[in-house]
Amino acid sequence: MKFRIFVSTLAVILLAGGLASAKDTPVQKREKSRKMAAQTLDDLYKLQPTSRELIKKSAGYAVFSNIGTNLLLLSTARGAGIAVNSKTKQDTFMKMISAGAGLGVGVKDYRVVFAFETEKALSSFLDSGWDGSAQADAAAKSGKSGGAYSGAASVAPGVWVYQITKKGLALQLTLQGTKYYKDDDLNKP
Numbered sequence: 001m002k003f004r005i006f007v008s009t010l011a012v013i014l015l016a017g018g019l020a021s022a023k024d025t026p027v028q029k030r031e032k033s034r035k036m037a038a039q040t041l042d043d044l045y046k047l048q049p050t051s052r053e054l055i056k057k058s059a060g061y062a063v064f065s066n067i068g069t070n071l072l073l074l075s076t077a078r079g080a081g082i083a084v085n086s087k088t089k090q091d092t093f094m095k096m097i098s099a100g101a102g103l104g105v106g107v108k109d110y111r112v113v114f115a116f117e118t119e120k121a122l123s124s125f126l127d128s129g130w131d132g133s134a135q136a137d138a139a140a141k142s143g144k145s146g147g148a149y150s151g152a153a154s155v156a157p158g159v160w161v162y163q164i165t166k167k168g169l170a171l172q173l174t175l176q177g178t179k180y181y182k183d184d185d186l187n188k189p
Contacts, residue, residue, distance in 0.1 A: 026186050033082045033093055033186075037063035040111045040164065047168055051113070054152065054160060058115040060085045060122035064096050064180070068108040075100045080183065081112075083126055087119075092126050093186035098178040113162040121158035129181035 024032065040063045045052045055061050066079030077098035082091050096112075116122035152160040 030093060030186055033080060036065045037082050040113060043164060044113055044162055047164065048162065051152065051162060054115045058086055058117060059119045060116045062094065062114040062125065064112045066096060066110050066112060068098070068110065085122060093183040094180055095183045096178060096180050100177040109166060111164045115160045117158040121156065125180070129179060
């Protein structure tokens with residue numbers, strides 16, 4: 001009986017988090033991703049004004065909207081987003097999935113913004129995706145010192161990340177067990 005309740009609850013959480021826009025056309029999904037990215041960047045610039053400088057001078061950036069769920073010992077997240085090459089202005093639509101273990105119950109709506117300092121870092125993200133299973137768990141910095149950007153966490157050479165929750169800028173970023181990859185359906189001409 002408890003197992004059936006667990007499975008039913010998990011199914012409801014996963015459906016609510018990922019299939020709400022399943023009826024949208026690819027054109028509508030691309031437009032929603034663009035609007036989400038623009039709104040997320042506006043929110044980030046209000047929360048952390050110095051982030052505008054990092055994004056402006058970056059080789060590219062990526063913005064994701066994610067829904068994370070934690071049900072007893074299982075935590076999962078899924079999301080979608082867009083990566084933008086600052087030089088060419090080319091959009092690449094992407095997906096995100098995460099799984100892990102963690103005690104608790106709840107749903108977390110959050111957004112993640114990546115800033116790539118170099119073309120190499122951006123290309124690597126676009127061509128290979130990014131796998132955060134290598135314990136990318138870092139505290140956000142306050143102030144700019146030693147090459148750090150205020151509110152951002154360095155998760156790889158030349159890659160900075162901001163995480164925004166409904167309460168504002170996250171003080172700790174956890175990307176452990178997270179995979180970012182291209183959305184083949186939305187990147188078709």
